[in-house]
Every structure is written in C-alpha cells, then in structure tokens.
Amino acid sequence: MTAPQPALLGLVGHTPVVPIPAGTGSYLAKLEAASIAGMKARAAVSMLSAARARGDLAPGSTVIESTSGTLGLGLALAGKAFGCPVVLVVDDELEPDMRALFTAFGVGLEVVRDPHPEGGWQRARLDRLAELLEATPGAYWPDQYDNPDNAAGYADMARELIEQVERADVLVAGVGSGGHCAGLTRSLRTRWPDLRVVGVDSVGSRIFGQPARPRLMRGLGSSILPRNVAYGDFDEVHWIGPAEAVASCRRLAAETGIAGGWSTGATALVAGWVARREPGLRVLTVFPDGPHRYLRSIYDDHWCRRHDLFRATVTEPVELPEPDAAEARGWARCAVIRDPLGKEVRAWI
The missing domain is CATH 3.40.50.1100 (Rossmann fold)
Known part of the structure; x- marks a missing residue:
C-alpha cells in the first residue's frame, strides 16, 4: 500500500x-x-472520493477501470492521492505515448488485443475488466459509464x-x-x-x-x-x-x-x-x-x-x-x- x-x-x-x-x-x-490530468480528473476524483465515503473502496484497495486513455490519467492522479493502486484495461490502439506515461505513473495496464465483433473496443475492454474484478479480491470498479x-x-x-x-x-x-x-x-x-x-x-x-x-x-x-x-x-x-x-x-x-x-x-x-x-x-x-x-x-x-x-x-x-x-x-x-x-x-x- x-x-x-x-x-x-x-x-x-x-x-x-x-x-x-x-x-x-x-x-x-x-x-x-x-x-x-485534464477534465476527466474531476470525474476520477469524484468517483473515488464517493466510493471511499460509502466504504466501497477500502484503503489500499485496487481500482480497476476501462478507458480509452483520458480518464486513466485522472485515475492515476486520484489513485496517488488516495493511496490506491490503479489497473487500467486499455486496447491495442492506445497511443505509445500514453502507454509510456501510464507506465511512468506506475499504473498497471491490461491490453485487449481484439475488438468485440459488435461492441468494439469498449465491449472487449469491459469483458476483460469483468475477468479482472473476479480475480482481484476487494477491487473497486468506478464504472464511468453508469456512475452518478x-x-x-x-x-x-x-x-x-x-x-x-x-x-x-x-x-x-x-x-x-x-x-x-x-x-x-x-x-x-x-x-x-x-x-x-x-x-x-x-x-x-x-x-x-x-x-x-x-x-x-x-x-x-x-x-x-x-x-x-x-x-x-x-x-x-x-x-x-x-x-x-x-x-x-x-x-x-x-x-x-x-x-x-x-x-x-x-x-x-x-x-x-x-x-x-x-x-x-x-x-x-x-x-x-x-x-x-x-x-x-x-x-x-x-x-x-x-x-x-x-x-x-x-x-x-x-x-x-x-x-x-x-x-x-x-x-x-x-x-x-x-x-x-x-x-x-x-x-x-
């Protein structure tokens, strides 16, 4: 931690x-x-702050989220602020510069290699995220697409x-x-x-x-x-x-x-x-x-x-x-x- x-x-x-x-x-x-970290740092801080207040995100627990890149920067910052490791599920089209930056920030990356035939990269990332959540006890998923x-x-x-x-x-x-x-x-x-x-x-x-x-x-x-x-x-x-x-x-x-x-x-x-x-x-x-x-x-x-x-x-x-x-x-x-x-x-x- x-x-x-x-x-x-x-x-x-x-x-x-x-x-x-x-x-x-x-x-x-x-x-x-x-x-x-740009605009989405606001959402990242809000989601993790609220999860901590509710007890959904325990101290030191891993945060796992799917992102095309920008929210990941916000979560990297929020994770440092709250002392929580962050794992991002990204896809093969993520720019090399973003991958290098995430690595420098100590963020774990799970890279999806193939898009879902109907739901594209987003669906493929979410499917992989579900597998990681099941394999990571105590992990928290902000679920940016369905989180007030x-x-x-x-x-x-x-x-x-x-x-x-x-x-x-x-x-x-x-x-x-x-x-x-x-x-x-x-x-x-x-x-x-x-x-x-x-x-x-x-x-x-x-x-x-x-x-x-x-x-x-x-x-x-x-x-x-x-x-x-x-x-x-x-x-x-x-x-x-x-x-x-x-x-x-x-x-x-x-x-x-x-x-x-x-x-x-x-x-x-x-x-x-x-x-x-x-x-x-x-x-x-x-x-x-x-x-x-x-x-x-x-x-x-x-x-x-x-x-x-x-x-x-x-x-x-x-x-x-x-x-x-x-x-x-x-x-x-x-x-x-x-x-x-x-x-x-x-x-x-």
Missing part, C-alpha cells in the same frame, strides 16, 4: 475561460488542459463557470460517458434555466441513435449506451467525423495557439458554427485536454494522410429530420433527440 498524497487533489480544476474567435463574433471555452458520481464531479466546474461567465445561452458539450454534460447541465441550469444544450457526438457512435461503427476518434462517442447520458437535457445533437475534427483542431491551433484532441476539435467546430449562426447568443464550451497525446495523430501529417483526413471538409452540417433518418458519414445535425428506445425527448428548431 502506498501512502496517500491528498495534496495532489488541489491541482485539479481552477481552469480559465477564454474567448475564441468565430467569424465576427466569438464563443467562450474553458481550458481544462490547464488542470493536471461521474456527473457529480463536474459540479465544481459549473461553480467555476458561474463565477467566470456573466451569462451563457448555449452549452456545446462533447458526449462520451455522458458524465460531464449531465453534471454541467444540471448545475448550470440552476443559474441559467433557459440554457440550450447542444450535444456533440462522433460519427460511428450509437449514443443518439446512429449505428455503431469502428471509430478513429477516441474519447468521444460510444459503441455502448452509457447510462449517464441524460437524453432529456439535450436540445440538438451534432455528429462529427475525424476529417472535420482534424481540420478544426489545426485551425484552432493556427489561429489561437490553443490545441487539443478529438473532443476539442469537435466541440470547437460546433461552438463556432452556433456562434456565427446566432451572433446574439453567448455560447460556452469545454476543451477537455491539450495536444500532447495527439502529436502522432491529429498533428502528424503522415498519419493524417494515411487515414485520408485531409480531404475537403464541409462547412455546414447535413440536416437529419430524425436521428436515424440516414447514417452520418461526416458532420450532421439533428434537432430531435430520442432515447435508445426511440422515444422523442425534446426538440428544438
């Missing part, structure tokens, strides 16, 4: 909000890369935003596990009850009713249905493809000196579109992390050419009348939100 280092928790959060140019106007972005403490971890972010931003009319939020959007919306609507929420998903994700397909982008979208997603919170959804996200990331970096990953590029694209389309509204988004994980992918010309990501990208989304009216192959938008069973939840035109 390693000694807890609770002082590390003071390094999480307290991130700035900056204006990002969009045409003749701008939108506001909260830069989570300014916090150690995930969303609760963003209450502090919401409080920071309310102090930093005079008014917000639209929140543009990337959706993966569903935690940060649910947590932010719940808190921000207590201050701004008419806040419109625009979800940003990945092409090939099934969260909002599209078919699951292999996805190049990591940390955005899902091949399973996370129970943390609060469908009633959303007023519209956009699906973004990897070519659009790469172009958006590189444009953001060139114009502002601010760079990030797939979720940053996707939300920047949609936030900028909303700000230009409705210049009277105050648009707010969150950039979850910085560029370092993506230097060999998004910001690598050879990698992008190999994946045909420099093709011409659209400047407006394809409009879908229903979430499943057609398969989104690139940037698409729908103003009708349905839960996974097909029930209409909310619509905005």
Whole structure:
C-alpha cells in the first residue's frame, strides 16, 4: 500500500475561460488542459472520493477501470492521492505515448488485443475488466459509464463557470460517458434555466441513435449506451467525423495557439458554427485536454494522410429530420433527440 498524497487533489480544476474567435463574433471555452490530468480528473476524483465515503473502496484497495486513455490519467492522479493502486484495461490502439506515461505513473495496464465483433473496443475492454474484478479480491470498479458520481464531479466546474461567465445561452458539450454534460447541465441550469444544450457526438457512435461503427476518434462517442447520458437535457445533437475534427483542431491551433484532441476539435467546430449562426447568443464550451497525446495523430501529417483526413471538409452540417433518418458519414445535425428506445425527448428548431 502506498501512502496517500491528498495534496495532489488541489491541482485539479481552477481552469480559465477564454474567448475564441468565430467569424465576427466569438464563443467562450474553458481550458481544462490547464488542470493536471485534464477534465476527466474531476470525474476520477469524484468517483473515488464517493466510493471511499460509502466504504466501497477500502484503503489500499485496487481500482480497476476501462478507458480509452483520458480518464486513466485522472485515475492515476486520484489513485496517488488516495493511496490506491490503479489497473487500467486499455486496447491495442492506445497511443505509445500514453502507454509510456501510464507506465511512468506506475499504473498497471491490461491490453485487449481484439475488438468485440459488435461492441468494439469498449465491449472487449469491459469483458476483460469483468475477468479482472473476479480475480482481484476487494477491487473497486468506478464504472464511468453508469456512475452518478461521474456527473457529480463536474459540479465544481459549473461553480467555476458561474463565477467566470456573466451569462451563457448555449452549452456545446462533447458526449462520451455522458458524465460531464449531465453534471454541467444540471448545475448550470440552476443559474441559467433557459440554457440550450447542444450535444456533440462522433460519427460511428450509437449514443443518439446512429449505428455503431469502428471509430478513429477516441474519447468521444460510444459503441455502448452509457447510462449517464441524460437524453432529456439535450436540445440538438451534432455528429462529427475525424476529417472535420482534424481540420478544426489545426485551425484552432493556427489561429489561437490553443490545441487539443478529438473532443476539442469537435466541440470547437460546433461552438463556432452556433456562434456565427446566432451572433446574439453567448455560447460556452469545454476543451477537455491539450495536444500532447495527439502529436502522432491529429498533428502528424503522415498519419493524417494515411487515414485520408485531409480531404475537403464541409462547412455546414447535413440536416437529419430524425436521428436515424440516414447514417452520418461526416458532420450532421439533428434537432430531435430520442432515447435508445426511440422515444422523442425534446426538440428544438
């Protein structure tokens, strides 16, 4: 058992909000890369703190979780803070730089070599996680996809935003596990009850009713249905493809000196579109992390050419009348939100 280092928790959060140019106007972005381990450190600390308070996570017990990478950084930090070893179930597509970083942090890695035929890498990782839990007495699984403490971890972010931003009319939020959007919306609507929420998903994700397909982008979208997603919170959804996200990331970096990953590029694209389309509204988004994980992918010309990501990208989304009216192959938008069973939840035109 390693000694807890609770002082590390003071390094999480307290991130700035900056204006990002969009045409003749701008939108506001909260830069989570300014916090150690990025945005998902908030969720990791929240889930482990709550588990400790309930007695679900005993002192020194092992934390085991599935991740495509970013949450793992948060869990590595939280594990050090609480004195708990961390084992991450990752997949063969995890970047070499992330593997090296996890190794440096003393995190145990279980690498899944083959995707599940229907549930992709996520399902394959979760299947392996179940085996590890059975073989590790006393281990704790945060279950980021179905844990209300995930969303609760963003209450502090919401409080920071309310102090930093005079008014917000639209929140543009990337959706993966569903935690940060649910947590932010719940808190921000207590201050701004008419806040419109625009979800940003990945092409090939099934969260909002599209078919699951292999996805190049990591940390955005899902091949399973996370129970943390609060469908009633959303007023519209956009699906973004990897070519659009790469172009958006590189444009953001060139114009502002601010760079990030797939979720940053996707939300920047949609936030900028909303700000230009409705210049009277105050648009707010969150950039979850910085560029370092993506230097060999998004910001690598050879990698992008190999994946045909420099093709011409659209400047407006394809409009879908229903979430499943057609398969989104690139940037698409729908103003009708349905839960996974097909029930209409909310619509905005």
